[in-house]
Amino acid sequence: MHLVLATESQKAERDRVTHSAWGSPLTVEQFHQREVRLRAHPWCREGMRTWLLQADDGRVLASCESFHNDSYLRGPDGGYTAGDSFSIASVFTEESLRGHGHASRLMDLVAAELERASPRGHAAVLFSDVGAPLYRRSGYVEAPAWDWHLPAREGLSTRRVDSLLKDADVTAALERMRRPSVPFFLWPSPAQVDWHLERERIYAELLRRPRPEACGAAVGDSTALWAMMARYGELVVLMLDARSEEDAAALLETAGALAHRAGLAKVVLWEEPNTLPWVTRVPGATRVARDGALPMLRPLRPGLPAAPDVPFPRALWV
């Protein structure tokens, strides 16, 4: 049993078997086309790999993907050192092969390989849809996961913000945002944010529905970025940097208005320590234990803080 990187034809084969987990409502062919298009996206071309756990006879026992993230670790002098972190996604074992420890073995081998091959390695992170126990075995520790739900509402104003952001504004929007003042954090690149928008574009085309009129908004020094999750009828806030309660309300109200106009039912915001005080006071906001996407972190080197002390904005989800 050993770890290998998938060839292009092996990736296409995995698309066809993993469709059972992530394909709906797309056909197998549409899902494969989605995957081909996402793999061709600049963020994936820069740092995405598909890993296979292969039996000695060449059979694929389990698979997953890893994506590269920039991360920053604060040193004793208070300055940050840039390093490499990796987000793991699409962990999959075919039904007939489950329960034999293949996924656990794959997770152990991938983490060991990332540790070995990344001199600047900081952490591996993932967003579990199957709870914590499976990944705890491979050294991952979970962080709390709460969401804020805001109803999409007709008649909400978009005039309370200074500008609505388009896909081409993402780089400038990220530059405006304050980075968290914590011992360790991952920071999405403009390409990673655009990867979420690429998913939005793909589903908008395949499901024949309109995209929201904007992918974010700015008011004063405050900024939000968001994307449509067409399959779930949600607008998800990818990043939020609100400098005041009024700004948070204006940005989230705008998200609610655009969600409604795009035929979506609600806006979902992942709770982070810096967003919490503002969102609690936004009218109609309710706090909900997150269903799935449980953030988990496995250090690739000593000296990292505990997972609950690491912020996980939705833009980091893969």
Ligand SMILES: CC(C)(COP(=O)(O)OP(=O)(O)OC[C@H]1O[C@@H](n2cnc3c(N)ncnc32)[C@H](O)[C@@H]1OP(=O)(O)O)[C@@H](O)C(=O)NCCC(=O)NCCS
């Ligand atoms: C989750 C999955 C990858 C596990 O693969 P596997 O090779 O059977 O994993 P292992 O044998 O190493 O470990 C199995 C453990 O995972 C747990 N597990 C599997 N699916 C689970 C689920 N939906 N919810 C909670 N735990 C789950 C099993 O209960 C088992 O725990 P146990 O050993 O204590 O009984 C596989 O079930 C799968 O491909 N599922 C569909 C895709 C998916 O949900 N992937 C995870 C995305 S985060």
